[in-house]
Amino acid sequence: MYIPEHDWHDWRWQFANRLRTEADFAQLIELTDSEKEALSNPSFAVAVTPYFASLIDKHNPNCPIRRQAIPLVEESIPDIHGLVDPLAEDAMSPVSNLVHRYPDRVLLIVTETCHMYCRHCTRRRRVGFKEKPISKADLENAAGYIQQNPYIRDVLISGGDPLTLSDQSLEQIIKAIREIPHVEIIRIGTRAPVTNPFRITPKLVRMLRKYHPLWINVQFNHPLEITPEASQACAMLADAGVPLGNQTVLLRGINDSVAVQKELVHKLVQIRVRPYYLYQCDLAAGIGHFRTPVSLGIEVMEQLHGHTSGFAIPTFVVDAPGGGGKIPILPQYMICQTPEKIVIRNYEGKIFSYPKPNPK
Numbered sequence: 001m002y003i004p005e006h007d008w009h010d011w012r013w014q015f016a017n018r019l020r021t022e023a024d025f026a027q028l029i030e031l032t033d034s035e036k037e038a039l040s041n042p043s044f045a046v047a048v049t050p051y052f053a054s055l056i057d058k059h060n061p062n063c064p065i066r067r068q069a070i071p072l073v074e075e076s077i078p079d080i081h082g083l084v085d086p087l088a089e090d091a092m093s094p095v096s097n098l099v100h101r102y103p104d105r106v107l108l109i110v111t112e113t114c115h116m117y118c119r120h121c122t123r124r125r126r127v128g129f130k131e132k133p134i135s136k137a138d139l140e141n142a143a144g145y146i147q148q149n150p151y152i153r154d155v156l157i158s159g160g161d162p163l164t165l166s167d168q169s170l171e172q173i174i175k176a177i178r179e180i181p182h183v184e185i186i187r188i189g190t191r192a193p194v195t196n197p198f199r200i201t202p203k204l205v206r207m208l209r210k211y212h213p214l215w216i217n218v219q220f221n222h223p224l225e226i227t228p229e230a231s232q233a234c235a236m237l238a239d240a241g242v243p244l245g246n247q248t249v250l251l252r253g254i255n256d257s258v259a260v261q262k263e264l265v266h267k268l269v270q271i272r273v274r275p276y277y278l279y280q281c282d283l284a285a286g287i288g289h290f291r292t293p294v295s296l297g298i299e300v301m302e303q304l305h306g307h308t309s310g311f312a313i314p315t316f317v318v319d320a321p322g323g324g325g326k327i328p329i330l331p332q333y334m335i336c337q338t339p340e341k342i343v344i345r346n347y348e349g350k351i352f353s354y355p356k357p358n359p360k
């Protein structure tokens with residue numbers, strides 16, 4: 001099929017032409033039985049931009065791009081550890097669309113729509129159903145809550161994907177938050193640079209830079225996602241002074257090796273995206289087949305600390321089931337602690353001791 005260049009590079013065209021059905025995908029690749037069955041009755045929304053679908057290796061059913069985009073029957077298999085709301089977001093929502101888990105920052109869910117529905121989505125209980133963004137009344141309500149809580153200094157605009165909104169709708173939201181004097185930092189969580197990089201337009205970037213300090217966190221899970229298009233999107237944001245962070249989810253069969261994680265962080269820093277978090281896959285029902293042992297994440301951290309640039313190293317976290325928040329996990333570097341000293345080891349396994357300060 002011939003697609004004019006200006007259509008392909010238009011994020012709205014990409015969005016409008018997302019692959020959603022078995023027939024759509026069958027035009028591109030030979031589907032497996034598991035994929036066909038899952039697509040005939042998906043337990044979570046399916047939509048993939050033609051751009052992201054174009055990165056799929058047609059001959060590899062285990063392609064890491066494909067496995068993030070096309071469902072398998074495993075998504076519908078009951079899982080004894082599966083939870084509908086694994087991070088207890090709904091219980092920690094004082095007003096509609098807002099999650100307040102930590103003292104000084106909140107998460108504001110502004111849409112339930114995404115450019116692509118990631119098969120490992122933790123928020124699958126509420127994402128992908130309605131195409132309508134946050135209502136004016138709910139936005140006012142959420143802004144009112146933030147206004148009344150002077151401890152809130154950091155507002156994380158998330159979804160769904162906030163960059164599915166028009167520039168105008170997004171600006172209304174950012175503006176409403178920016179007007180609150182005690183909000184120091186605004187952050188946006190988006191996968192657009194990965195799943196629909198054409199969303200990052202000169203016009204969007206001109207709008208965003210008016211609201212600094214504004215940070216953006218993206219989600220690259222595999223080095224194959226770092227294409228020229230994605231790199232360009234990140235460059236435009238970085239050039240506009242937006243600090244970029246990356247949140248990777250550890251996913252079995254997709255990026256569950258030290259080699260892939262190392263290549264990923266090295267490619268990220270080349271496009272000026274700083275690895276921020278490496279997430280242990282959470283317990284959302286339907287994604288159990290993506291879970292890896294926690295020991296794998298520890299092994300990844302062991303092979304990064306000391307071995308590569310400090311700014312290329314994310315923090316490995318388990319987002320505690322039940323709403324405990326993100327808990328950092330490191331390999332054990334402190335061997336013992338006595339009244340006189342601590343005994344520590346370095347990345348090569350060499351042992352050192354560090355004495356406590358002299359008495360005054």
Ligand SMILES: *Cc1c(COP(=O)(O)O)cnc(C)c1O
Pocket residue numbers: 099100101102105106107156326
């Ligand atoms: C992850 C998260 C945040 C942000 O946490 P940071 O560690 O500051 O990135 C805020 N609120 C909620 C509910 C979250 O899940």
Ligand code: SF4
Pocket residue numbers: 113114115116117118120121122123124127159160161190191
């Ligand atoms: S972009 Fe985020 S919210 Fe949307 S499906 Fe992917 S993980 Fe879920």
